[in-house]
Amino acid sequence: MLLEKSPLHAPAGRIAELADQxxxxxxxxxxxxxxxLDRNEAESPRGRIAIASALARGLAxxxxxxxxxxxxxxxxxxxxxxxxxxxxxGELLIETRALxxxxxxxxxxxxxxxxxxALLRALRRVGGWLGLSLWKNRLARRLPxxxxxxxxxxxxxxxxxxxxVRVSDNKNEQPRLALFPGCVASVDDxxxxxxxxxxxQAAGFHVSVLPAFCCGAMDLHGGAAAAAEQAAQQVRRAWAASGASQLLSVTPGCLGTLRRALPGISVLDPVELLAARAGSLHFRPLAQRMALHLPCTQINVARTDAALLQLLRRIPELDVLSLPRPPYCCGAAGSHLLEFPARAAQLRDATLRQAATLEPQQLLSSNIGCRLHLAAGIDQQGLHWPTRHPLTLLARQLEPSH
Known part of the structure; x- marks a missing residue:
């Protein structure tokens, strides 16, 4: 399906302008x-651009x-x-879904x-009391x-x-940072x-923490423009009240949405700041082999994949290996794993096959949606690889300052 550069038959707006590029x-x-996955032109960026253009121009x-x-x-x-x-x-996709x-x-x-x-955390506690993790797979198999x-x-x-997450009082004069906890990440990460x-804090930064709420990423990418804007307004209010100079998120999947809500504000993956001060951090040895899954958002939005590898390689004796590419996505993609579970599982299984070639003892991934999705596949395949955020590993191996 090729995009035809024909005269406009209807108001095209922003979508047509983006498509014409x-x-x-x-x-x-x-x-x-x-x-x-499909070898279908309509399932490619070029095909989707053609679809978006036709919809915007009233041709479809x-x-x-x-x-x-x-x-x-x-x-x-x-x-x-x-x-x-x-x-x-990315902008074209957001605008078309909003349309x-x-x-x-x-x-x-x-x-x-x-x-x-808050509700998710309460339900998770109830699930823990009921031992849900012991029988959730049997319950899930009863569903379509x-x-x-x-x-x-x-x-x-x-x-x-x-x-x-909590922060201790820190009176130093380093640049003030605010950490955005998010929704699922504030509970499961x-x-x-x-x-x-x-x-x-070990690297000399002063950190505060914003309230936990959704940044609006799932609504923004799901076409719920009004709900996404409400979330963006909440982000702006929380940011204004923080008095910080830079905003951080340990979840790369939130970064793009936070940057959209706060144009002109420095919104970063903390890995970037830590890598810049890596010389002040010292780690205990760990003689293990780790497979590092790099989420798409870490590579294409945060662009901190090289910085993360630099930090992990400061742990003595650690053998950290990035997953080969392709595959290019594990299939989690925000709410995609819930909306299209069969397609998401196909992409996840391809990712795990690549991980298996590395024969790891653990799997690291910095995006909570990716990690939960990969962990579900690991569990179903009986692979017994613990999964964790790379920052968790780094903090566990951190040598205390004297």
Missing amino acids: CVQCGLCLPVCPTYA EPGAGLREHLDHCLGCLNCEKVCPANVQY LGPASHRPRLLLELVKRP QRSPWRAALLGLPAGSPAAP AEAQQAAVTLL
Whole structure:
């Protein structure tokens, strides 16, 4: 499906302008995970640009068939990285989904639960008391293969969540940082957030913590523009009250949405700051082999993959190996693992096959959605690899300062 540069038949707006940047070269196809899965032009960035252009110009009706190709997109942004015309594909996808509105198959109730960290934490505690981790797989198998609740149960971590991140009083004069906890990450990645605070303070930074709430990423990428803007306004209010000069998130999947909500503000992966002061951090040896999964957002949005490797290689005796690429995406992609669990599982299993070639003792991944998704596959395949955030590992190996 090629994009035709024809005269406008209807108001095109921003979507048509973005689509017209595409030169139809096809360099995006080899790096697109959904094109690799289906070998269908409509499941490629070039095909989706054509669909978006046709919808914006009123040349096509937003039926279920066309809509599905857009909804299948993972938003990994590998296409942007190789595009010679600098097409803003991520922006085009967001604008097109906003034009269409949320999909009918979107698991609204489940997503509302995920976006409410206080409720999610309470339910996780109840699940821990009931021993849910012991029988969740049997319960999940009773649900249909395509059920988002089945995927959610299979991805549920064992045990109760760690306590919310806390910071100790720090009177030094270093630049003030604010950590954004997020929604799911504030519950299931609290240990990594605490690790980030520990490492940053050891490197001489003053860190504060914002309240835990959803940044709006799932709504933004799901076409729920009004809900996404409400979340963005909450981000702006929390940021204004923080008095900080830089905002941090240990979840690369939140960075793009936070930057969109706070244009002109420095929003960073803490790995970037830690790598810049790596000389002040010293680590205990660890003689293990680790497979490092680099989330798409860490490579294409945060762009801290090299900095993370630099930090991990400061741990003496640690053998850390990045997963080969392709595959280019594990399939988690925000709410994609809930909306299209079968497709997400195909991409995840390809990622785990690559990890298995490294024969690791642990698997590291910095995005909570990716890590829960990969852990579910590890559990189902009986691989017995512990999974954790790289910052958690770094904090555990950190030598205390004297």
